[in-house]
Amino acid sequence: MEPGVTDLKHFQRGSLPEGFRQMLIDVHTDAYADQMDDPFHQRFAWFVDHWTAMDGFSCVVAYEGDEPVGFAYGAPLVPGREWWRSTPYKPSDNCSSTYAVSEVMVRPAWRKRGIADRLHEALVEERTEDIAVLLVDVTHPKVQALYEIWGYARVGEQQPFADSPVYAVMVKDLGESP
Numbered sequence: 001m002e003p004g005v006t007d008l009k010h011f012q013r014g015s016l017p018e019g020f021r022q023m024l025i026d027v028h029t030d031a032y033a034d035q036m037d038d039p040f041h042q043r044f045a046w047f048v049d050h051w052t053a054m055d056g057f058s059c060v061v062a063y064e065g066d067e068p069v070g071f072a073y074g075a076p077l078v079p080g081r082e083w084w085r086s087t088p089y090k091p092s093d094n095c096s097s098t099y100a101v102s103e104v105m106v107r108p109a110w111r112k113r114g115i116a117d118r119l120h121e122a123l124v125e126e127r128t129e130d131i132a133v134l135l136v137d138v139t140h141p142k143v144q145a146l147y148e149i150w151g152y153a154r155v156g157e158q159q160p161f162a163d164s165p166v167y168a169v170m171v172k173d174l175g176e177s178p
Contacts, residue, residue: 008122013057013075023061023068024048030107031070040163051075051102060122062106062115070106072119074099076129084133087156087169097129099174104134120150127174135160135167144168 059073
């Protein structure tokens, strides 16, 4: 276990504690403090509401004592409506389900300690979907390289909103280890 980080807690849609939404927003505000003038980052609360309302939503939060230091969350995508299928990537014929990793976020004071890796692994380790998919800003090649270490492959690019960055679409077979 990472020194100083004492606990990873799992949360599911339908059993989110009071204050959960605000905790995610507060961690995001700290993690992106230097970018909070960007309207896209200012809409994070909308994304929290969107994702936490999805069937199958799951989240893992890392704590140091009572202090949340990071989180990872996502949800299964509706079969046949997976947005990554618009990329050139062609999965194997047995790929019928997708888990979308929406966020992996660690507050600045706790970065470079392996917490993001632990959060991600805890989020996807028990998933039953065939693949995991995520987006990473194309201007962050080090983050993309980290996801590649975790077993993801870049399969295309998308800009899901007019004011969002262009993202690399990355896919990982959940039946394989990195």
